[in-house]
Structures are given as C-alpha cells and as structure tokens.
Amino acid sequence: MFLQQKRAFMKEYISVLKQTRMFAGIGEEEISAMLSCLGAKLCHYKKGEYVLRQGDRPGAIVILVRGSLHIQKDDYWGNRSILSQIAAGEMFGEAYAAPESGGLRNDVVAVEDSSAIFFDVHRVLTTCSSACRFHTAVVQNLFFSISEKNRKLVQKLGHMSRRSTREKLISYLSEEAKKQNSPYFSIPFNRQQLADFLSVDRSAMSRELCRMREEGLLAFEKNRFHLLNPQGQSGAGNERRFSG
Amino acid sequence: MFLQQKRAFMKEYISVLKQTRMFAGIGEEEISAMLSCLGAKLCHYKKGEYVLRQGDRPGAIVILVRGSLHIQKDDYWGNRSILSQIAAGEMFGEAYAAPESGGLRNDVVAVEDSSAIFFDVHRVLTTCSSACRFHTAVVQNLFFSISEKNRKLVQKLGHMSRRSTREKLISYLSEEAKKQNSPYFSIPFNRQQLADFLSVDRSAMSRELCRMREEGLLAFEKNRFHLLNPQGQSGAGNERRFSG
DNA sequence: ACATTACGGTTGTTTTTGCAACAGAAAAGA
DNA sequence: TCTTTTCTGTTGCAAAAACAACCGTAATGT
Numbered sequence: 001m002f003l004q005q006k007r008a009f010m011k012e013y014i015s016v017l018k019q020t021r022m023f024a025g026i027g028e029e030e031i032s033a034m035l036s037c038l039g040a041k042l043c044h045y046k047k048g049e050y051v052l053r054q055g056d057r058p059g060a061i062v063i064l065v066r067g068s069l070h071i072q073k074d075d076y077w078g079n080r081s082i083l084s085q086i087a088a089g090e091m092f093g094e095a096y097a098a099p100e101s102g103g104l105r106n107d108v109v110a111v112e113d114s115s116a117i118f119f120d121v122h123r124v125l126t127t128c129s130s131a132c133r134f135h136t137a138v139v140q141n142l143f144f145s146i147s148e149k150n151r152k153l154v155q156k157l158g159h160m161s162r163r164s165t166r167e168k169l170i171s172y173l174s175e176e177a178k179k180q181n182s183p184y185f186s187i188p189f190n191r192q193q194l195a196d197f198l199s200v201d202r203s204a205m206s207r208e209l210c211r212m213r214e215e216g217l218l219a220f221e222k223n224r225f226h227l228l229n230p231q232g233q234s235g236a237g238n239e240r241r242f243s244g
Numbered sequence: 245m246f247l248q249q250k251r252a253f254m255k256e257y258i259s260v261l262k263q264t265r266m267f268a269g270i271g272e273e274e275i276s277a278m279l280s281c282l283g284a285k286l287c288h289y290k291k292g293e294y295v296l297r298q299g300d301r302p303g304a305i306v307i308l309v310r311g312s313l314h315i316q317k318d319d320y321w322g323n324r325s326i327l328s329q330i331a332a333g334e335m336f337g338e339a340y341a342a343p344e345s346g347g348l349r350n351d352v353v354a355v356e357d358s359s360a361i362f363f364d365v366h367r368v369l370t371t372c373s374s375a376c377r378f379h380t381a382v383v384q385n386l387f388f389s390i391s392e393k394n395r396k397l398v399q400k401l402g403h404m405s406r407r408s409t410r411e412k413l414i415s416y417l418s419e420e421a422k423k424q425n426s427p428y429f430s431i432p433f434n435r436q437q438l439a440d441f442l443s444v445d446r447s448a449m450s451r452e453l454c455r456m457r458e459e460g461l462l463a464f465e466k467n468r469f470h471l472l473n474p475q476g477q478s479g480a481g482n483e484r485r486f487s488g
Numbered sequence: 489a490c491a492t493t494a495c496g497g498t499t500g501t502t503t504t505t506g507c508a509a510c511a512g513a514a515a516a517g518a
Numbered sequence: 519t520c521t522t523t524t525c526t527g528t529t530g531c532a533a534a535a536a537c538a539a540c541c542g543t544a545a546t547g548t
Contacts, residue, residue, distance in 0.1 A: 054422070073402070075418035076427065076471045077461075083402060095395040098388035105399070105422060125384045127371050139383060140369045144342035146390055151339040153397040155349070158317070158327060160404045161443040163506075164534070174319035178298070178349060183320065191496060199405040201536050206497055208534095217321075222496090227320045407536075408504070435526060445506050450527055452504090466526090 010035060010042050013065035013117065019089050020063055021145040022138060030134045037135065039120030045110040052093070052108040057101075060118040061142070062093040067114025073106045085111070094146055097121045159198060165208045168198045173218070173225055183227040190223060254279060254286050257309035257361065263333050264307055265389040266382060274378045281379065283364030289354040296337070296352040301345075304362040305386070306337040311358025317350045329355070338390055341365045403442060409452045412442045417462070417469055427471040434467060 014028050023031055042065075045051055051069060052058055069086040083106060086092055096104055124142065127135045159171040172194075177183050187194065195202040212218055219226040258272050267275050286309075289295055295313060296302055313330040327350060330336055340348050368386065371379045403415040416438075421427050431438065439446040456462055463470040 075414055076421055077414070077418075077473075079414075083398075095391050095398060097391045100388070101392060101395060102423070105419065125387055126380055127383075136370055139371075139387075143369055143383075143387060143390070144344070146387070146394060147339045147341045148345060150390060150394050150397065151345060153394065153401060154327075154339065157397060157401055157404065160401065163443065163445075166534095170319055170321075170323075174321075175349065177320055179346065190494090192494095199407060201407075203497080203499090203537080204535050207499090210497075410504095434524095447507080447527080447529090448505050451529090454527070 010040065010117065013042070013115065016065040016089055017063060017117070020091065021148075022061070022063065022091060022141050024141050026134045026137060034134060034138070037123065038138070039118075039123040041118045043116055043118060045114045045116070047110055047112050047114075049110050050107060051110060051114070051116060052104055052106075054105060054107055055103045057103050058093050058096065058118065059099075059121050060093055061091060061097065061121060061124060062116050062118050063091050064088050064114060064116045068111045069114060069116075070109050070111050071106050072109060091145065094142070156197075165198070165200045165205055166212065168200065169205070169208060169212070172198060173227060176225070177227050184224070186224045188223075254284065254361065257286070257359065260309040260333055261307065261361070264335065265392075266305070266307065266335060266385050268385050270378045270381060278378060278382070281367065282382070283362075283367040285362045287360055287362060289358045289360070291354055291356050291358075293354045294351060295354060295358070295360060296348055296350075298349060298351055299347045301347050302337050302340065302362065303343075303365050304337055305335060305341065305365060305368060306360050306362050307335050308332050308358060308360045312355045313358060313360075314353050314355050315350050316353060335389065338386070400441075409442075409444045409449055410456065412444065413449070413452060413456070416442060417471060420469070421471050428468070430468045432467075 011032065014031050017023050017031050018026070018028050026034075043051075045067070051062075054073075064086050066088055068088065069092075071083045071086065071092065072080055073083055074080045086108075092108065095101070125139065127139060155175060159168050159175070162168045162171050173187075176187055177185055179185075189197060191206060192202050195205045198205070209220065213220065216228060218228055255276065258275050261267050261275050262270070262272050270278075287295075289311070295306075298317075308330050310332055312332070313336075315327045315330065315336065316324055317327055318324045330352075336352065339345070369383065371383060399419060403412050403419070406412045406415050417431075420431055421429055423429075433441060435450060436446050439449045442449070453462075453464065457464065460472060462472055
C-alpha cells in the first residue's frame, strides 16, 4: 500500500520526467512502468533543507521534479560560493555515481520547496532481463547526456585556460563560428553574460572587443559577430561591416 | 579469414585493454570473447596521420593501444594549440558519442606510429541478450569512467573560474584539504605543474603563495601545505610551522 | 509621453599579472 | 666530491585586468 501510494505520488511528476534527456523518446506509460525497475524514490524538501551534504555518497542519479536547488561549496575559511542552480527537469549527482568518487564535494540545498526523484545507480546501469524494453534506451540517454555535459565542460575549460581576455574571446568566438559553420554568427549571451561565462570583467572585455575591432580582427553588433581575415585582402578595414 | 586475422591481431593488445578503466575487473578471456559483440575494429596510423578530423562523427569509443596522439585545435585564424596528449591505454571520443553532438570540434593526430581500437557506441550501449555476461560491466565501467572525468572537469573549472591567482589557490587548496580530510596535506604537483594546472604564471603564483604565508593564511614547504586559521588564536603567526 | 531600467561602451586609477632574468638550495648525476 | 640540472623564490618592469564611475541609447513599463 505504501509503495502504491509512493508510485501514485510519483505519477504527478512523470510529465516532468518525460521532458528530461534521460527519458527522451520514452512515453509516460513506459516511464511509469520502469520506475520500480530503476529503484526510483521520491523525496520532498522544505526551503533551506539539505538535499545532499558534502561527503555523502548518494549512489544515485537524481532528477529535480519541482522547485530549485543550489549546488554550493564552502572553502576552508568558510567563504561560500554557489556553483550552479538546478531547475526542475535537470539532473545532478551523476558525476558521483562511481564508487571510487570518494563522496560529494559540494552541498546541495533547496532554494524553495522542492521534490526530487532518486534513481539507484546500480539498478539503472544493470539492465534487467526484458521486463522493461526501454531500459537500454535510458542507459543510452544517460550516457549521451553525461557525455554531452563532458563535451561542454572541456570546451569551456579550453576557453578559460587562456591567459588573456583576448585569447579567451578568440577561443570562444572561433568555437562558436565553427559550431555555426560560418564566420558570421550570433551568440546566446549579452556582454555581461559572456563576461561571466569567461570569468572576466565586463568592461575590460568590452575594451578588448573594441580593440580587436579596431585591429580589424572582427566586427560585431549586439550579439552578432563577424570574424574577419585580418590580412585585409579587400579594404583597409574601414568599410562598415554592419550598418544598423 | 580476414576477420579471423583481425581478431588475431587484436589479441596482441588485449593485455592493454585489460588495464583500462573500461575493462576493469574483466579477464583477458572475456575481453577477447566480447570484441565482436562490441564491434571492435583495430586501426593503425603512421606518425603524423590524422586519426579523426574536425567534423567527424566517429560514433565510437576509442582506446589507444599503441603509440600516442595529440588532440589539437586550430582557431579561426589558424593558430594551433594542443589540448591534450593521449597515451596508450587511454580512451577518447566518448564525449562525441551522442548523435546530437554535432561532430568533433578537434583534430586527433598520431604523434608516433599508433594503433587504436574503435568500439561501436551503439553496440556498446545496447547490451546483447546473454551472450556476453560482462557487457553490463563494461557499460558500468564506461559510465563511471566518464562520470569521473566529469567530476574532475567540474572541479578544475571551479578553480579556474576564480578571477585572481589567490582565489584560484584558495579554491584548489581548500579542495585538496577536504579531499585529504586534513588542513595538513600534500599536493601531486610541483610549482610549475600547479601553475600550469591553474593556468597562471609560476613566478606570480609563487609571489602570491608567499604573500599568503606572510598573512598567516597558510604554511608550506615543498609540496606539503598547511591551511591555518588566520584569526590566530594561538601565536601571532611567528611560530615556525615547518622546521625542515 | 515620460520615467525607469537594462545594456554596452568609455575612461581613469589601482592592482594584479605576465614576463624575464637571476640567485640560492636541493637533487641528480658523473 | 664536484658538476650539472631542477626547483623555488625574488625582483623590476611593462602590460593587462579589475574596479568603479559615468554616459548615451535602446528597451520597457506606466
């Protein structure tokens, strides 16, 4: 009865699960049927409550289905910093799935009243016989999801490991041009967001961008950029690349 | 015959595979038996040859079994930078396993004559009926391996996203203290390596470390560090924390 | 239409960093 | 033991970045 109740409660959130990368391509019916197979447990948290603490070994992949969380960290002298915000539909904890990971190094705290579903790592990764046909799909999705995250992290690290603001900008903008397959592209940030993303000061970045424009390296307007060939085979760099 | 030959050639490298995280806990016999199930293909490269090019979608997880590779990237203006070196026994390509990953954003080049085994992503992630009992273990290993990578990336990013050298040091050293569960710990880097890891100049970092020592924040000798409580409840900071 | 806010650029000042070169101590090698 | 190399700290200087404050314009709201 208790179990039935829990499953019944979880039904409330299956529509959220359906939207996640982990359950991409799987219908609500199937998700519902898989929950027990994946060892799903629904937990509720009041605002301010700890979802996970430093040192915990949840052994679980967690999807937030209601509310929002902060992943935060305190340094040795007690200065707290918020590493990221988790919104409903997002996954966390998967980086600490490995038994050798040695426990969480962050705290996870509910910013508002929240609910999360914990999936047992072992049961997720050990595909059961044939009871749930979609288990394999979940494993694939999960793998793709985490590898996707990985890719983004490596890329960002590539930008951030550059010494100067200019080099960071070049690294980021080159990447973006490649991704959009054109020297003319738009970015998903405004100036402040881009500065935050690259961990530099906005005004210093703005100064550097303008310097690069003066040198004929690129042109931009708002969030649209144009990388130029500075050898300047055409004009001497005085032509207007954007005219409003 | 050709297939048999290929498998026979692969046998040469099974001892290498056995050492990898992907095949941890699996015997050479089993690995050998699984190769076809995982769609393994052995490829050889001459020094300087491209293993993968920007834009490729290998759809494979690759393990280097002989030689070494460079993962490198050229920016829009053609400046090349080497992102990492791959040694025998290491895995790559797994971050581009997802179909939506949009193709490799780097080049992979053989630094010396090399051999790599390609495992088909789809066949790895789709566990076959019961033909190979260890398939599930491989999937788990793979997942743990990538999640471990992920964890390290996030941590490093946490350090690197700090604005000043001091903050980077504080972030890194705090982390290390937590990991070793003591304010007194050693780090796996010498000064130059630490500077490279944090992407800062060695001499500037050295200067900052000494400044922090003067301020009573920490003590160190060689690669051993001691984080101190700067409120200074004991001495005024003049006591020798290390005495040779 | 007007006030308010968000955004991007500009500028001056201070601080930090990178760079380069050097020096002493420790480690490694002959 | 003596030499050579590696590692770390030090310093001066030039370049770069952070910081803070301000401005004009565009977007938004009333």
